[in-house]
Amino acid sequence: MNVVTPPEKLTPKDFATDQEVRWCPGCGDYAILKGVQKTLADIGARPENTVFVSGIGCAARFPYYVKTYGFHTIHGRAPAFATGLKLANPDLDIWVVSGDGDALSIGGNHLFHLLRRNVDLQFLLFNNEIYGLTKGQYSPTSRQGTRSPSTPWGSLDNPASATVFAIGAGARFIARGIDSNQKHLPGVLARAHAHKGTSFVEIFQNCKVYNDGVFENFTGRDVASDRQIYVEHGKPLIFGKDGEKGLRLNTQTLSLEAVVIGDNGVSEADILVHDETNKMIATLLADMEPPAMPVALGVLYCAPGQSYDEEVTDLIRSHTPAEKPDFNKLLRAGRTWTVD
Amino acid sequence: MSNTALAEKTSDPSHRETVESAVVRFAGDSGDGMQLTGGQFTLATAFAGNDLSTFPDFPAEIRAPAGTTFGVSSFQINFGSRVIKTAGDAFDMLIAMNPAALKVELHGLKQGGVIIADTGSFGERDLRKAGYDSNPLEDGSLDGYHLVALDISKLTMEAVKDTGLSKQEALRCKNMWTLGFVYWMYGRDRKPTADWLIAKFGKRPDVAAANVAAMDAGHTVAETMELPDGVHGFHVDAADIAPGTYRTVTGAEALAWGLAAGTHLADIKMVFASYPITPASQLLHSLSKMIDHNVVTFQAEDEIAAACAAIGASFGGSLGVTSSSGPGIALKTEAIGLAISTELPLIIVNSQRAGPSTGMPTKTEQSDLYQAVLGRNADSPLCVLAARAPADCFDVAIEAVRIAIKYMTPVFILTDGYIGNAAEPWNIPDINDYAKIPVNFRTDPEGFHPFLRDDDTLARVWAVPGTPGLEHRIGGIERDYDSGNISYDPDNHQKMTDTRFAKIEGIAKDIPAQGIEDGNTSGKLAVVGWGSTYGPISRAVANLRTQGLDVSHIHIRHLWPFPENLGGLLKEFEQVLVPEMNHGQLVNVLRAEYLVPAEGLNKVSGQPFKITEIEDAIRARLES
Ligand SMILES: Cc1ncc(C[n+]2csc(CCOP(=O)(O)OP(=O)(O)O)c2C)c(N)n1
Ligand code: SF4
Ligand SMILES: [Mg+2]
Numbered sequence: 001m002n003v004v005t006p007p008e009k010l011t012p013k014d015f016a017t018d019q020e021v022r023w024c025p026g027c028g029d030y031a032i033l034k035g036v037q038k039t040l041a042d043i044g045a046r047p048e049n050t051v052f053v054s055g056i057g058c059a060a061r062f063p064y065y066v067k068t069y070g071f072h073t074i075h076g077r078a079p080a081f082a083t084g085l086k087l088a089n090p091d092l093d094i095w096v097v098s099g100d101g102d103a104l105s106i107g108g109n110h111l112f113h114l115l116r117r118n119v120d121l122q123f124l125l126f127n128n129e130i131y132g133l134t135k136g137q138y139s140p141t142s143r144q145g146t147r148s149p150s151t152p153w154g155s156l157d158n159p160a161s162a163t164v165f166a167i168g169a170g171a172r173f174i175a176r177g178i179d180s181n182q183k184h185l186p187g188v189l190a191r192a193h194a195h196k197g198t199s200f201v202e203i204f205q206n207c208k209v210y211n212d213g214v215f216e217n218f219t220g221r222d223v224a225s226d227r228q229i230y231v232e233h234g235k236p237l238i239f240g241k242d243g244e245k246g247l248r249l250n251t252q253t254l255s256l257e258a259v260v261i262g263d264n265g266v267s268e269a270d271i272l273v274h275d276e277t278n279k280m281i282a283t284l285l286a287d288m289e290p291p292a293m294p295v296a297l298g299v300l301y302c303a304p305g306q307s308y309d310e311e312v313t314d315l316i317r318s319h320t321p322a323e324k325p326d327f328n329k330l331l332r333a334g335r336t337w338t339v340d
Numbered sequence: 341m342s343n344t345a346l347a348e349k350t351s352d353p354s355h356r357e358t359v360e361s362a363v364v365r366f367a368g369d370s371g372d373g374m375q376l377t378g379g380q381f382t383l384a385t386a387f388a389g390n391d392l393s394t395f396p397d398f399p400a401e402i403r404a405p406a407g408t409t410f411g412v413s414s415f416q417i418n419f420g421s422r423v424i425k426t427a428g429d430a431f432d433m434l435i436a437m438n439p440a441a442l443k444v445e446l447h448g449l450k451q452g453g454v455i456i457a458d459t460g461s462f463g464e465r466d467l468r469k470a471g472y473d474s475n476p477l478e479d480g481s482l483d484g485y486h487l488v489a490l491d492i493s494k495l496t497m498e499a500v501k502d503t504g505l506s507k508q509e510a511l512r513c514k515n516m517w518t519l520g521f522v523y524w525m526y527g528r529d530r531k532p533t534a535d536w537l538i539a540k541f542g543k544r545p546d547v548a549a550a551n552v553a554a555m556d557a558g559h560t561v562a563e564t565m566e567l568p569d570g571v572h573g574f575h576v577d578a579a580d581i582a583p584g585t586y587r588t589v590t591g592a593e594a595l596a597w598g599l600a601a602g603t604h605l606a607d608i609k610m611v612f613a614s615y616p617i618t619p620a621s622q623l624l625h626s627l628s629k630m631i632d633h634n635v636v637t638f639q640a641e642d643e644i645a646a647a648c649a650a651i652g653a654s655f656g657g658s659l660g661v662t663s664s665s666g667p668g669i670a671l672k673t674e675a676i677g678l679a680i681s682t683e684l685p686l687i688i689v690n691s692q693r694a695g696p697s698t699g700m701p702t703k704t705e706q707s708d709l710y711q712a713v714l715g716r717n718a719d720s721p722l723c724v725l726a727a728r729a730p731a732d733c734f735d736v737a738i739e740a741v742r743i744a745i746k747y748m749t750p751v752f753i754l755t756d757g758y759i760g761n762a763a764e765p766w767n768i769p770d771i772n773d774y775a776k777i778p779v780n781f782r783t784d785p786e787g788f789h790p791f792l793r794d795d796d797t798l799a800r801v802w803a804v805p806g807t808p809g810l811e812h813r814i815g816g817i818e819r820d821y822d823s824g825n826i827s828y829d830p831d832n833h834q835k836m837t838d839t840r841f842a843k844i845e846g847i848a849k850d851i852p853a854q855g856i857e858d859g860n861t862s863g864k865l866a867v868v869g870w871g872s873t874y875g876p877i878s879r880a881v882a883n884l885r886t887q888g889l890d891v892s893h894i895h896i897r898h899l900w901p902f903p904e905n906l907g908g909l910l911k912e913f914e915q916v917l918v919p920e921m922n923h924g925q926l927v928n929v930l931r932a933e934y935l936v937p938a939e940g941l942n943k944v945s946g947q948p949f950k951i952t953e954i955e956d957a958i959r960a961r962l963e964s
Contacts, residue, residue, distance in 0.1 A: 017813070019813075019825060019826070047811050048805070048806060048807060048808040048809070048810070048811060049805070049806055051805045052813075053652075054815075056816075063813050063815070064813050064815075064826065066813075067811060068811050069805040069811050069812065069813070070812070070813030070814070070815075071652075071655055071682075071813070071814060071815055072813070072814070072815025072816060072817060073648060073651075073652075073678060073815065073816065074648070074674055074675060074677075074678050074816055077644060077645065077648040077675065079645075080640060080641075080644065080645035080646075080648035080649045080652070081648040081649065081651060081652035081655075082652060083640075083645075083649050083652065084611055084613060084638065084648065084649030084650055084651065084652030084653040084656070084660060085652035085653060085655055085656040085805070086652075086656075087611050087636050087638060087649070087652075087653055087656075087658075088609065088611055088652070088653040088654075088655075088656030088657055088658035088660075089656045089657060089658075089804075089805065089806055091806065092656065092805050092806060109641055109642065109645075110641065110644075110645055110648075112641075113641040113645070312636060315631065316631055316636065319631045319632045320632060321632060325632050325633060327600075327601065327604050327633065327771045328770060328771050328772075330597065330600070330630070330633060331587075331597055331768050331769070331771070332585060332587070332768055334587065335383060335532070335587060335588070336585050336586060336587045336768065337386065337387055337585070337586050337587075338583075338584070338585050338586070339389070339581045339582070339583050339584055339586060340583050
């Protein structure tokens with residue numbers, strides 16, 4: 001048999017490879033892998049047309065476990081590799097998988113340029129606030145005071161916010177999810193896939209070995225409902241166990257306030273309605289941190305624009321003559337002379 | 341201007357002195373348009389049927405302070421009725437548009453050579469800026485030369501006064517006035533330059549007219565004025581040149597066309613990714629215009645990104661090409677290792693410049709041979725080619741594309757700032773005379789794994805995303821020989837490392853045997869070169885052979901792997917001399933590979949070798 005016809009509808013299992021998965025037991029990466037495989041099945045991804053590209057890190061092992069095309073590049077450079085791949089074949093469906101160190105330390109420059117160029121692909125940042133693969137040094141997203149082998153007395157430098165960085169870089173799709181929230185993650189990933197341009201998704205991922213529980217302050221069972229807000233376009237920004245809390249825009253200070261509906265005369269009408277096309281709202285949502293504010297999850301921002309690869313394709317099309325140009329003519333353009 | 345007896349004056353070519361070749365150097369301030377002037381002189385000379393070679397030499401600063409010695413921009417051309425191999429050693433004529441140009445360039449002028457100087461730019465301030473205490477045009481310090489001192493500034497103003505240009509614009513025509521003057525000196529036709537000026541200043545016909553008027557005026561003055569004693573017009577016969585259609589070509593242009601020709605012959609897209617750096621940017625500029633020839637260019641955010649994007653493109657079934665100069669190549673190093681380990685085609689062009697670090701960006705050097713052959717972590721073999729002259733870049737680029745695709749390997753092309761900017765006439769080839777470059781994308785899933793190899797070449801399969809049934813995952817982690825899956829197995833790593841070496845070594849069987857450029861295949865001394873030392877070595881060897889010295893010239897294009905016969909060939913000579921514009925690199929590689937007693941002749945002044953420097957070194961070895 002020469003032609004492999006994919007079965008009508010692939011299941012998540014069809015996207016699993018025969019390679020032994022080598023993450024530590026309990027690592028959040030397993031859940032994300034599951035979520036991605038489910039998403040691929042949900043969206044009807046064609047394995048032959050899908051490519052997973054990664055840099056280096058625990059997260060970056062990801063491509064080995066997804067039964068599509070995959071390329072494990074070098075530390076931090078996956079965005080550049082993916083951009084070249086997209087230029088070679090704009091029809092490919094590309095996912096880049098990266099860690100917080102890979103994306104924001106060594107690869108910060110490339111991520112910035114990927115986002116501003118708006119290359120049509122999905123960029124997944126597995127943020128565990130630590131360098132997993134190199135055994136637990138603090139990362140650019142580690143909170144100040146993080147104790148690690150390289151910061152025995154706690155880290156000194158300010159952490160970066162991945163999503164605020166992405167907005168600043170000009171990203172046109174920004175979303176967030178949590179590894180363990182399997183109900184939510186595939187939906188976010190499907191939205192990322194549907195968006196044309198670079199879709200930036202930050203996934204909070206628990207590193208069981210070197211940073212276990214670092215997100216407990218908003219993912220813990222007892223606090224989750226008060227410290228997480230799932231945003232949805234066109235819906236009021238409410239959260240809390242019974243949806244009793246909401247976000248109100250303080251027009252004096254141009255900031256968001258967490259309020260309780262019913263308290264101090266706050267009514268539902270006071271709650272800000274999420275508009276995912278509004279960059280200001282996205283910025284305010286991305287900047288929220290617990291405990292004072294809930295962590296915003298879901299699609300924070302979605303404002304499609306022309307992608308770089310699309311523009312390149314258009315440019316090529318507008319310059320491609322109907323007939324294949326004569327190479328000899330190219331060599332003879334301009335000043336020539338003949339010797340007999 | 342020295343007031344000596346005036347020579348018989350005539351424009352009749354029969355009264356001109358016929359010379360076999362001549363070297364002219366145009367020198368002026370960065371703003372004086374010397375590169376443009378030289379370019380036009382080159383074209384007129386090519387049209388006159390001479391063979392030629394040029395050497396533009398300009399400062400790194402875009403607009404260095406006017407009138408300073410470090411702001412001097414020069415253009416040298418060697419042309420003749422014989423085969424021209426270099427831009428020439430000492431020059432016969434120096435055009436000095438200001439005192440700084442005279443100061444910087446005078447040492448290169450032959451004793452008794454002609455100086456054409458613009459007295460209008462030799463005011464007290466100009467002299468002081470150039471570091472002169474007194475005016476060299478008047479103080480007798482130029483007595484050993486023939487001085488033609490003219491107020492070119494004033495003459496130009498007069499020539500263009502009816503065109504209505506501002507004084508500043510009018511003065512800018514000085515270079516064309518001077519060009520007109522030099523055109524007369526060598527009997528060159530002005531028409532191509534006039535046509536070019538009219539086309540260039542299409543939107544400003546007044547400027548075009550002024551430039552043409554200035555050129556004509558310069559020509560007329562040369563024709564009618566009484567030139568100082570000993571200064572007269574020259575005639576250079578047309579060279580005996582093979583029939584064909586010609587153009588002048590710089591190394592950067594030939595390289596761009598050669599790369600595009602390679603992907604044209606392979607019938608695949610080129611993705612060229614680069615980050616600007618002198619002197620490599622020219623290639624990016626040239627290729628950016630070839631969008632209609634299946635060439636996509638990508639100006640990346642840095643050299644690392646450029647290399648990675650090129651590798652991504654190759655994974656995607658295009659040919660990834662990346663280009664830089666030493667400092668940028670250093671940044672690409674890790675990515676090149678990735679292309680070696682994933683065995684993808686990749687072309688890396690290094691337009692070498694003087695280093696280390698920023699070094700002297702606009703000055704030439706050949707000091708990145710080690711970097712190309714050896715400069716990576718771990719055992720990471722690849723293929724290295726070097727271009728020897730501007731037009732040679734075309735064929736070298738096609739050869740690089742052929743090897744990269746056939747062997748699924750990165751290939752370095754070494755060129756340098758000199759080759760990139762220098763121009764020579766090129767007998768334009770017919771692309772149909774070149775062999776097609778076969779590309780075999782794998783489509784059959786039967787028995788497929790990503791590290792399947794060709795029995796013969798050991799190249800792995802090229803399986804491109806988008807192909808059903810060939811989905812696979814690869815990367816920089818060592819892969820199993822028999823499946824392509826990740827493997828940390830000790831024996832497998834040994835086998836894979838051996839295979840990577842065997843694959844590159846095997847290329848030696850697929851390249852032409854090393855030939856001799858000039859001389860016998862055995863004897864007292866072989867001069868072995870690579871890259872842009874070709875011109876001076878070949879002229880030096882030819883000169884000394886006519887004087888009866890037993891010397892041969894070997895010039896290596898395939899620097900890694902070497903042609904299979906190279907070691908044996910070198911052993912046929914009692915002595916081996918390796919001139920290089922570095923501190924000794926090829927010489928050591930040859931010694932290490934073949935245990936031959938090769939000796940270096942090294943020059944790192946940022947300037948190409950002079951023929952006499954190589955002649956002296958050869959003589960010292962043969963006449964002692
Ligand atoms: C050029 C280079 N520098 C350093 C490393 C070592 N290194 C590998 S992964 C890594 C950090 C990974 O952290 P992150 O991106 O957060 O991924 P995680 O392991 O946490 O998933 C480092 C420093 C490397 N592989 N390459
Ligand atoms: S070190 Fe942390 S991130 Fe890496 S696999 Fe283990 S648990 Fe996961
Ligand atoms: Mg991490």
